[in-house]
Amino acid sequence: MNYQALQKSEELVLTLKNFSDNLPDAGIYNIRSKLSDCLNDVPDKIKNGLSQTKKTEKIRNLVGVFSALSECRDYLELIDSLRYANTESLKKEVDALGRLLSNESHPLRYEY
Helix, strand or coil, X not given: CCHHHHHHHHHHHHHHHHHHCCCCCCCCCCHHHHHHHCCCXXXXXXXXXXXXXXXXXXXXXXXXHHHHHHHHHHHHHHXXXXXXXXXXXXXXXXXXXXXXXXXXXXXXXXXC
């Protein structure tokens, strides 16, 4: 994992928080808070992965990051299907971060 991925993840968290502020606050899905929170710990997991010397710890952190990215992408798909907003550009950003991290780690791949 590299520092470019860390910076991109921090920017993506802010972008998602700003985007989620424009979503409906109520509803059975509670999509506003879920989207806003789904990537909160990703920058920390990337930092932890960068600081670890054991490969198993790096992989553990990366699995957590990929899981959060997949969750985020699922919420963006839901927002699209509910017609709350167009999320194509955000999905591309999520996928770009996943590919960036995949390029740095050969044992795991982010695919969407």
